[in-house]
């Protein structure tokens with residue numbers, strides 16, 4: 132059983148999928164447009180996303196990209212086009228698997244089960260980091276502060292997880308560039324902006340830091356408040 136988000140604009144296809152997946156005891160939420168889907172992903176993080184590619188507001192590839200910008204949740208793409216080139220493009224763009232329409236409820240459920248198994252194997256080695264009242268679940272990509280879930284972008288989460296894994300250590304900009312941004316060059320301001328967004332989400336300010344401290348000219352560090 133898992134939290135599944137179905138992003139599909141056709142109400143008939145949608146309700147058929149909901150009925151089928153509910154029968155397999157999944158907790159299903161739905162969205163009818165790509166933008167609603169992206170909103171759902173950040174407000175009610177699912178464990179699997181089923182993404183229809185023929186949505187009214189965004190092209191499937193764009194929708195996939197936007198989901199990937201905020202979430203690492205496995206995405207099962209539902210496509211009407213059984214073209215190898217298209218499927219390769221989607222897999223390269225961050226989809227984890229695909230089903231070609233029309234598909235049976237059983238195939239859909241089996242594909243979802245396979246994705247969950249794979250995700251579960253990955254999380255077996257992953258851990259949970261705790262610093263003070265901050266708890267970061269790397270496998271589920273969830274962060275809690277004093278029991279409250281933080282709404283973080285993908286980059287904010289990566290930044291928080293990286294710093295929290297090294298509590299009390301000053302992490303340089305250069306290290307953040309290579310380890311969090313995976314780029315040799317990013318505008319200094321980009322890092323500052325993400326640090327300040329993260330700081331705001333942690334409910335603190337640069338003048339009154341609790342967890343996140345800027346060490347001028349050196350980098351940033353995260354530690355439990357004293």
Ligand code: CA
Pocket residue numbers: 139140141183184185186
């Ligand atoms: Ca559609």
